Structure formats: structure tokens, C-alpha cells
Amino acid sequence: MTPEIIAHRGASYLAPENTLSAFRKAMEIGADGVEMDVQQTSDKKLVIHHDYIIDLHTDISGKIYDMTEGELKELDFGSWKDIAYKDEKIATLEEALALCKELDVARVQLEMKAPLLYGDAFVEQVVEQVRAAGLGEKLVLTSFNHDHLKLAKQQMPELQVGALLFGAVETLALPKGTWETLGLQNGLDEDEDEDDFPQLPVPTVENMDEENCRELTRWVNDKYSMLQAAFPNESLSGILSKLNRQRDPAQYIQTLDFPVEWVSCEYHTAYKKVSMVQKLHDLGVKTAFWTVDTEAALKDLWPLQPDAIVTNRPDRVREWAGELETGE
Template sequence: MTQILAHRGEAAYFPENTMLAFKEGLKSGADGIELDVQLTKDGEVVVIHDERLERTTNGTGLVKDHSYSEIQRLDASYKFKDLNQKVGIPLLKEVLHLFQSYPDKLLNIELKNGIIDYKGIEEKVIKLVRLYQLEEQVVISSFNHYSLAECNQINPEIETAILYYENLYKPWDYVEKIGAKSIHPYQLSIRSAILEKCLQRNIPVRPFTINDEVTMKKMFKWNVSSIITDDPKKAIKIRKLEK
């Protein structure tokens, strides 16, 4: 059965990449969570998507130019007027601690180092995953495939997944070449023939970001390994109907 991963938590209804969004995504019945990590000025692994702070917080500037104490003071809920509470930017270790209570859930950690080269982010993330003993629940993905190759050298036991937008030639061969285990293609890049060949080789295929009903039904019919969606509740309802 196709798994449902909550993209940045239940991002359709709650501030993305926050503990609130993650808890709501898990509460909705999602099979796992997808999130993004970057490094602060003082080297802390924080959960946030954009390199800049403006879109998702009341802060300004680049994540990398702020210490964690500065990041900690920001509010990720300021655009959500119905929320009468401050929602902070979490550390990755807070999410890992949460997942220790969900041994059957998958955690997809995307390294946001395609634009900014966060030196040592691979080692820092893997060290935290090992500290919380979540190696078997975690998938590390990135658009930076050099970074994934480095992750595989540091710890080949943790699954890595290649993220990509454009069509890749024989992605099943490419995955093996860099030591990855799975592919996370943009939804418009997935083809039934590619899916079939990958699944034949036991390579999980998890397309992103699947939010509309038509595409959800298509992905469930194709029996992709997982879909990554902002609206896990909607996806769960459709998956039940498609059985």
C-alpha cells in the first residue's frame, strides 16, 4: 500500500516545518513526515525550508547568518491569524525525540544544501539520527547528490534518496552509482515505465508534492511507494476509497 508522508508536516493547515505541524500530521494518520534542515550561524541543525526567513517567519535575512538563540525568538505562525500562540522553529533533535514515540513512522530529512553549502551538515544530521537510534526510520534526501554520496560514505545503513525535478536517464542505475536507495522525483517527472523498473529493483519511489485529488488517485493506482503531500488527511480519505 502506498504510504502517505506529510510534507513539512500538515502544511496545508498549520505553519510548515513546526512541531505543531508535525504532531498534527502524525495525528491525522500519516505514515510519516518530511522536513527540511539547515545550519544556524553557530552550527545548530534547525528545521526550516527556505534559506531566507521572510516567507515562513517574522524574521529577515538568511538562516545561516543567525545564531540559534536569534532563530529561537522568531514566530513561524505570524501569518496564521487564527493561531493564538507563538510557534517556533524547532531543532532537528526535537523532532527526533518526538519520533522515538512513533517507531512505525518514517521520517524523511531533506538536507537544504543545494544553494548554500552547509559544511558538515551531513555528519551533524547522521550523528543526531544515530544518537536517537532512528537509523531504520530515517531517509535522508537532497537535491545535492554530492551530499548524498557523502552521507552514504559516513553511514551506508541510513537510506538516502535522490531528489530531482527533471527527467533522469535510467534513475535506477544512477541511484546505485551514488549509493542511494530510493528516488523522490517531482510529480511531473514520474513515468509508469520508470516506476516499474525502479520497483522491480526494490528502489522506493516517493514523488512530491502531491496535493490534488486526480494526481493522488493516479499515484495510488500506480502503487508508488509513498506520496509526499501537504494534506495527509485528504490523501488518507482518497486512499481508502481507492482500495
């Protein structure tokens, strides 16, 4: 079975990520569906954006949860990618889901970016708009915060939900190529015992300059915010304990006290848990791997038969998948 090809934040390689243009482009170049991230603004509106900060995608510094929808709508979220997308506006959740319905998108993976401030009210709002959009089983609501998934499932039992798992330590580490670009080493021990909780990467500093420091600081802050939102009020030891349990997705998913239809994890997890997909399928749970952008990675993962591949390059993955299907 050919996995669904899901465009990560839309066609983010070609268009500004998480925008209506990116979702349209994704369908133009052959994606089966799109992945997007929803957050709550200071006036309790829902908008599509991945980072809590807007520094990289506008010409000002700010945080989604500190700004109103109106303030965000005044900004240009497209020029950072290409002048052709000048004045691209941030999308509301309602606008994004309406477009997906209009385009007849086969799959929408909607990630709730667990808020740092607003809690359960955010989940209730998301579920209300998901119900109103009428996408049915085409939509899968995902989150790293599994308490929020449980709440969403309670409010809308027919809703498909997907547990996002941190899984392998690579989920928390910059991609190898990024470390190399920064002139750093990732500090990961490739020979580690998989039964031991791995150490987080420790960069060397010989090649650090001002630009690299800014990039590394942004990454650390983003990971800190992600962990804070996914594991609210947890101690460091508590977070590490929960992360350790997630390293075996099939085992972990059976500890949840609510049903999930999907498990979505960073694809390196599959390298250490090669039986993971089959075990999840045996439990009636579908699997999605992110973010698969190279031919080599796709070839490695193909025999495992995941149900979905989330990628920044849906056009290339479609091409490579075709070659794997025909044996070329």
C-alpha cells in the first residue's frame, strides 16, 4: 500500500510555510494532504503558524499568544520566502479548513500547538471549528500534549486523533545537516545502548559566531517552549521519564486511557524500533513519519509500510515513491 504523502506545513519548500498559498501549492504538485499547526492569539482567535514567535516570518519580533488576530493580519507573512508572496496574510483556522474542503484535500493533519497560557479553552475552540468544517475522517487532530487529545476525544468521540511522539532523541536534536551548517557537532553517541535514555546533544563552540549563536538560541528556546507546552508543570526528571516511555511507541500507546487512530513520530524512531509499524497496525493504529525529505530515508522506511509520509518535498517523494513501486 502506498503511504499518503502529506505536505509538511503545506508545500513549504516552495511557498511560505503554513499559509493558504502553501496549501494550494501542495495540492498542485501532487500531495495527498497537508499538515498544519494551529495556535491561539491573545484575543482567543485561532491562527495557523508553527513557531510561537513570528520573528522568522515577518519583519517584527513577537509571539503569537501576545498578539491579536487583527495585529497579526496586518503583517506580511510571505516576503521572507520570496517577493512573489509579498503581503501573504496569516491564515485563520477557519480559512485554512475551508480551503482544504474546497480543494478536496484527502487528508488534513492539524497539530494543536499546545498553548503556554490558555489551556483547555483552546482545545474546546479547536474542536468546535473542526466540527463546523465538516471534513469528517479526512481530518486527524494531533498534538504532543496527549491530555489535550484526550479532551478533544471526549468532546468529539468520532474525531480521529493522532499522538505525536518525541520518540528517538533525534526529535529533539537539530538535523545533522543543520549542525554541519552551523559548524558544530551534535554530540550524539551513535553506539548508545537503546535501553539507556540518550543524552541531549551538546554543541562544541570552536566555530560559533554571532549568526550561529542566534540560530542555536532560537532552536533551544523553541524546544524549551515545546516541552513546556507538552508537559505543563512537570519537573525535568518528570519530563525525561515521560520522554523515555515514548521511545517505544507501540508500548506507550497502550498506556493511554483513550483511543488514538494515529501515531506520528520523527522517522529516526523507526530505525531503532523496526517492528513499530507492524505492532501499531496490530493494535489498529495507523502510523505517520516526519519529516522525510531525502530519497535515502524514503527507501529505508518504505519496507516498513507506514500509512503516511510527512515531507517538505511532496513532489519529490511522489516521484521517488513511484520508482519504488515499479522497482526502477
